[in-house]
Structures are given as structure tokens and as C-alpha cells.
Amino acid sequence: GESVGLHLPTLSVQEGDNSIINCAYSNSASDYFIWYKQESGKGPQFIIDIRSNMDKRQGQRVTVLLNKTVKHLSLQIAATQPGDSAVYFCAEPSGGTSYGKLTFGQGTILTVHP
């Protein structure tokens, strides 16, 4: 979803657990999504992206799942580490390109406890 003055939801996990962060979108024509990680006091960092012709994409310790039927995507982080603590955003570039202007989702604060 898109953020309009909402405060971010939070997720707390223990080190070593798997984390799942969710994102909903409203436009059924959306065909490209990016997940970003934002550490405190810094700008967003690219994590992984996915196009609508895929249901799943894997990276290093991260997996993104896309369910077009319910317009939902998730970011799964395996064996979560304290360094994963950050705010995670899904984002959609305009025009379905990798470089269009971004609309960010609400974001989720992930806290990993040692």
C-alpha cells in the first residue's frame, strides 16, 4: 500500500529466526516491485526486485514472493541477523521500468534481538 501520514508497523524477531515482511498494492496493472532496506539515518538501499511474470525470486538470504491474485508481495529474510535491523519498504517505479519515479509503501520496522 501507499503511505499517507501513517506510522510504520513493527516486527520483532530473535536472531536466527526467519522474518517475513508484507506489502500490499492496489493497482492490478503494477508489474515491477523493489524492496529497499533503510538503516537509521541513511538512505534506502536496494535489496531485491521482482517483475510480475515471476512469483518468486531469491537472493542471498532473501526471497521475494509475489501473489498477483491478491495483490500482495512479501520479503522473507532467512536466519535474521542483528545487522538486518532496519526499516523495509516495498516500492513501485512508475511505468514498470527499473528507473521510474518511486512510490513507496508504508514500510515495516524490523528489530532483531540477539
Add this chain to the structure above:
Amino acid sequence: GAVVSQHPSWVICKSGTSVKIECRSLDFQATTMFWYRQFPKQSLMLMATSNEGSKATYEQGVEKDKFLINHASLTLSTLTVTSAHPEDSSFYICSARPNYSNQPQHFGDGTRLSIL
């Protein structure tokens, strides 16, 4: 590679002051850069798209006379918050889109602006 630098990283100034924030792409050229604003515990909101050699495109509700954008070279865009007031206090983040590349935008580390 693909580093975007913002300066200053933190600025505190009095109400009524104008503040300039710089966004530089250090190792690539960027015809297009973007400016975002982020309030505490909230998401990033796009303010404007900065285009080298032409006028910026502002998002709905963003005052172009309040937030002046200049993109005079392929590696530098500036955002000037004119006559800043406490409600302008926020985290301002820029991003740059590499020319001739399908890479996603690269973000700077933001500028925290506090208006007293």
C-alpha cells in the same frame, strides 16, 4: 560504484532562513534525480523530479516556489528550502538514476533539516 552523496548531512537553522542541499552522483552521470521527504517513522514521499537542463517536475501539493530545484550539471542537483519554518523540518533524501542504464535509482544518505 554508483555512489550518491548528499551535503550537508545535518543542518540546524533559524526560522526564515533558506537552506540549500546538494545531491551529487560521484561516479556516474544522471540526467534525472529525485527528491524525497521523510518525516519521522513515516515512508518516503516523492517531492519532485529534477531534470538536468530543464525545469523540475513537482508532485501534487509540493510548492515549487518553496522548494527550489536546480539541476545544472549531469552530476549535481540542489534543493533549496526557502524561508524555512519549523514544519519544514524533515529528512530530505535524493536519488539519482544512472544514464544509459536500467539500474534502479541510487539513494544518498539524506539530509536532516531542523528549523528552530
